[in-house]
Amino acid sequence: MKRSFKVLISLYPTAWRNRYGNEFRALLDEVPPTWRTLFDVFGGALKMQTEIWSPLKIVAAFAVAGAVVAGLISLTVPDRYASMAVIKMGDADTLKLSAALQQVQSRSFLTQLINEQDLYKTERGHMPMEDVVEQMKREDIRVWVVAGAAPRAFAVSFASTDRAQAQRTTQRLASQFVDAHIGELLDPANLPAQPDNPRRSRIVIVGSIFGVIAGMLFALFNGLKVWKLATALGIACAVLAAAVSYAIPDRFSSSAVLADVGADQPRVRAVIGMVTSSDSIHAIGSELGLYPNDARADRKVSEHLHVQQLGNGRAILIQFDYPDRLIAQRVTQNVVARLIKQDWNFEILDPVSSPPNPISPNRATITGMGLFVGLAAAVVLRVTKRSLPAVVVAL
Amino acid sequence: VPLLRRTIYYVTRNNDPALLVLASLAEGDKHGYAMMEDIEAFASIKLGPGTLYGAITRLEENGWIAPVASEDRRQPYTLTALGRKSLENEVAALDSVLKTALKRLKHA
Numbered sequence: 001m002k003r004s005f006k007v008l009i010s011l012y013p014t015a016w017r018n019r020y021g022n023e024f025r026a027l028l029d030e031v032p033p034t035w036r037t038l039f040d041v042f043g044g045a046l047k048m049q050t051e052i053w054s055p056l057k058i059v060a061a062f063a064v065a066g067a068v069v070a071g072l073i074s075l076t077v078p079d080r081y082a083s084m085a086v087i088k089m090g091d092a093d094t095l096k097l098s099a100a101l102q103q104v105q106s107r108s109f110l111t112q113l114i115n116e117q118d119l120y121k122t123e124r125g126h127m128p129m130e131d132v133v134e135q136m137k138r139e140d141i142r143v144w145v146v147a148g149a150a151p152r153a154f155a156v157s158f159a160s161t162d163r164a165q166a167q168r169t170t171q172r173l174a175s176q177f178v179d180a181h182i183g184e185l186l187d188p189a190n191l192p193a194q195p196d197n198p199r200r201s202r203i204v205i206v207g208s209i210f211g212v213i214a215g216m217l218f219a220l221f222n223g224l225k226v227w228k229l230a231t232a233l234g235i236a237c238a239v240l241a242a243a244v245s246y247a248i249p250d251r252f253s254s255s256a257v258l259a260d261v262g263a264d265q266p267r268v269r270a271v272i273g274m275v276t277s278s279d280s281i282h283a284i285g286s287e288l289g290l291y292p293n294d295a296r297a298d299r300k301v302s303e304h305l306h307v308q309q310l311g312n313g314r315a316i317l318i319q320f321d322y323p324d325r326l327i328a329q330r331v332t333q334n335v336v337a338r339l340i341k342q343d344w345n346f347e348i349l350d351p352v353s354s355p356p357n358p359i360s361p362n363r364a365t366i367t368g369m370g371l372f373v374g375l376a377a378a379v380v381l382r383v384t385k386r387s388l389p390a391v392v393v394a395l
Numbered sequence: 396v397p398l399l400r401r402t403i404y405y406v407t408r409n410n411d412p413a414l415l416v417l418a419s420l421a422e423g424d425k426h427g428y429a430m431m432e433d434i435e436a437f438a439s440i441k442l443g444p445g446t447l448y449g450a451i452t453r454l455e456e457n458g459w460i461a462p463v464a465s466e467d468r469r470q471p472y473t474l475t476a477l478g479r480k481s482l483e484n485e486v487a488a489l490d491s492v493l494k495t496a497l498k499r500l501k502h503a
Contacts, residue, residue, distance in 0.1 A: 020448060023470035027427040027444050030469075037443055044445020048452070 001033035008038070011045035013052050055219035062215025063208045070207020077203065079195035082142075082159040083166040085174035086187035089152040097154075100180040101143060102259060102315050104173060106349040107133050117169050119160070128356040141173065153186055159196065167191045220379060230378035234371050241370020242363065250358035253321035254332040257310065257350035258339055265313035271342045272307050272316060275335060281305070284334055288327060307335065315349065321359060329354050412442055412450040417474065417482040420460060426469040427451070454478065 005028045009021065031037055050058060089097065103109060110133045114120060123132050140160065146153045156173050160166040170189035178185055221230050260268065274280065281302045284290070291297035306319040318335050322328040332352045340346050419425060419433045427447055435441050442450075451472065454460040459478030463471045474482070 016452070020452065022468060023427065024444070024448055026468035026470075027448075030428040031431070031444055036441075040443025040445040042445070044443075044449050047445075047449055 001038065002028075004038055005033065005041060008041045008045055011042070012048050015052075016048050050218070050222055055216075055223065058219040058222070059212055059215035062218060063211040066211020066214065067204055067208040070204045070210075073207070074200040074203040077197075077200055078161045080159050080161055080197055080199060081163040081166045081192035081194075082157050082196040083163075083170040083189045083192050084155055084157040084187075085170050085185065085189040086146060086153050086155045087174060087177050087183045088186040089154065089183040090181070096180070097182055099259065099314065100177055100182050102257070102310060102349060103180065104143070104176050105137055105141070106257060107353070108350060109176070110136055113169065113172060117165060117172065119165065119169065130353055130356060153183075163192055217375065221375075224379060224382045226378050226382040229382065230375050233378045233381075234374035237374030237377070238367050238371035241373075242367040244370075245361050245363040245366040248361040249323045251321045251323055251360045252325040252328045252355040252357075253319060253359040254325075254328040254353050254355050255317060255319040255350070256332050256336050256348065256352040257315055257317050258336065258346040259315040259349045260343060260345045260347065262345050263314055263343065265309070267343070268309055268314055268316065271339060272309065274342055275338045276302070276305070276307050278302075280338065284331060284338075288330055288334065290322065290327065290331070301331075305331070305335065307339075316346075325355055412446050413454055414482075414485060415440065415442065416447070416450045416454060417459065417478060417485070420472060420474040421479070421482060424463050424471045424473045426465075426467070426471045428469065429471075457481075 009017065009024065009028070012021075012024075028041070053061070107130070111129055114124075114129075114132065114136065120132050120136065123135065127135075140158055142155075142157045142159075144155055146155050156170065156177065158166055158169040158173060160169065167189050174185060174189055177183065221227050263271075278298065282298050284305075285297050285301045291300050294300065304321050306317070308317050309315070310317050316339065318332055318339070320328055320331045320335065322331065329352060336348070336352060415434045415438055416430060418437070419430045422433070425433060427444070431442055431444075431447060451460065455462070455472075457477075458475060459481055460472045461475050463473050465471050
């Protein structure tokens with residue numbers, strides 16, 4: 001540990017070492033070497049360094065540190081391979097393409113694909129299937145129009161840590177479009193040779209951005225000498241915000257997707273209008289006993305019920321959120337039944353979901369906002385030169 | 396709210412190492428290790444070497460303490476006239492707070 005002290009002394013600024021180095025070493029020879037002393041000497045070096053650094057240098061140092069830490073973390077992320085297939089669009093119009101896209105991105109098809117290809121083994125162990133499908137849609141499947149291609153073409157890709165699995169899954173996705181007579185395969189799914197890892201660079205970028213923000217806060221607090229006040233108000237506001245966030249009741253969201261390939265857009269719009277009319281909303285509310293003893297129950301139901309046309313206008317997304325998970329699901333079921341009653345040709349693309357986790361409140365965000373408000377308040381108080389005792393008294 | 400107030404007091408309570416160093420040197424010249432032992436004895440606060448030298452650097456820059464010539468590797472410091480004056484002001488301010496608090500406690 002004595003050797004660690006020597007290394008730590010070299011972290012102090014040279015000018016400081018030239019003036020105090022000898023006597024500081026003499027002191028360190030006398031104090032018992034403990035972890036506490038080690039951290040104290042390290043903290044002292046950091047403080048001395050930051051006192052002579054310009055704010056710009058502090059921000060740069062934090063950004064580099066953030067990037068290095070994020071880089072190390074990103075090394076633990078496994079390589080990912082993206083396989084791609086290109087499909088030449090035949091005579092099919094955009095409406096047909098978007099209907100096929102909805103079919104490919106539907107929960108039922110993706111669930112079937114996950115089971116068939118045995119994808120996301122680890123994730124399925126600890127996440128509900130609904131979340132796994134969402135993650136697959138959000139992060140791993142991409143469909144885009146190939147720019148400037150003649151004849152018109154679009155590409156579909158799937159990324160996985162397993163190269164062969166990426167290729168097999170992309171083949172299945174592409175064949176889904178071909179089977180729907182959207183076009184013919186121009187370029188079959190390839191077996192990716194090189195890992196394609198935007199995630200790793202994204203982690204490093206996010207790390208350096210966090211570094212820059214932390215560096216700016218550090219330089220600001222250090223310059224204003226507002227550390228204690230910032231810590232106190234930051235912790236206090238974060239705790240308060242967390243407490244408030246627990247007072248807000250959970251809300252669960254249930255959704256479903258219906259499609260009617262035969263119907264035209266105005267017809268679908270008319271059906272939606274009928275189901276979301278005030279009479280219909282009132283009927284749903286009273287049938288399921290939503291917001292009991294609340295005079296504004298109908299308004300609340302219509303605020304939280306979203307029935308909207310998707311992409312090509314022939315598919316409908318139904319979404320409802322409510323403090324009770326089962327009731328949220330039953331309302332969505334009820335709306336789906338009403339829609340089907342209006343138009344028997346509706347096909348259920350995504351069955352009514354049973355929400356496993358609440359959609360709101362987002363407690364981490366609320367707590368983070370509390371922390372931020374506390375830190376900002378400390379800076380404002382110091383800038384306006386109000387002293388701490390006045391604040392404590394005011395509380 | 397009392398809990399919040401107590402938390403803020405806990406995080407911000409003023410155990411300023413510079414004041415402790417001044418108080419220690421008011422008794423006579425001392426080198427770093429002697430200051431650490433003295434402060435632990437009279438204030439029950441264990442200052443780390445990094446914290447101590449942070450305070451020494453700041454106090455010397457302000458001209459409140461000054462190094463004393465020594466043959467030893469250990470560098471003793473002495474309180475300057477300016478430092479003594481600052482300590483007196485600081486102690487007078489703290490004293491009035493303490494006296495008021497004590498008086499109020501007796502009345503309560």
